[in-house]
Amino acid sequence: MARIKKDVIEFVMGCDTCNRCKTENVAYPGLLQPLNVPKGPWESISMDFIEGLSRSKGKDCIMVIVDRFTKYSHFVGLSHTYTAREIAKIFMNQIVALHGVPKAIVSNRDKISLAYFERS
16 A cells, blocks of 8 residues: 555656646745845844843843845844843944944844834
8 A cells, every 4th residue: 555655656746747737735925025135245234133042141142133245243142131222222332333324124023123123
């Protein structure tokens, strides 16, 4: 019985008509669009948070900021009770002070990023 199942799977995988006509079984991805490549360094950055890490020197989160043009990255250790105000202060002191204000910030729209940057 197992041999028949294997033969059917191999036949379907090798059938040109089956492969062209088979429907997708995954959810439609929505309106995803590729991001434009920035024209220069620090014009556009991506920002995200890595949470749930084991505590080290009082820190258990990492704020990751990546220049989308050069891929140069900053990693800032945080303790989990951070606020939008603290994130904004760190952003100003460690990113804007070194590289200037970016024209665009790409984020996954987490609640901390939205809390500060939507008010600005």
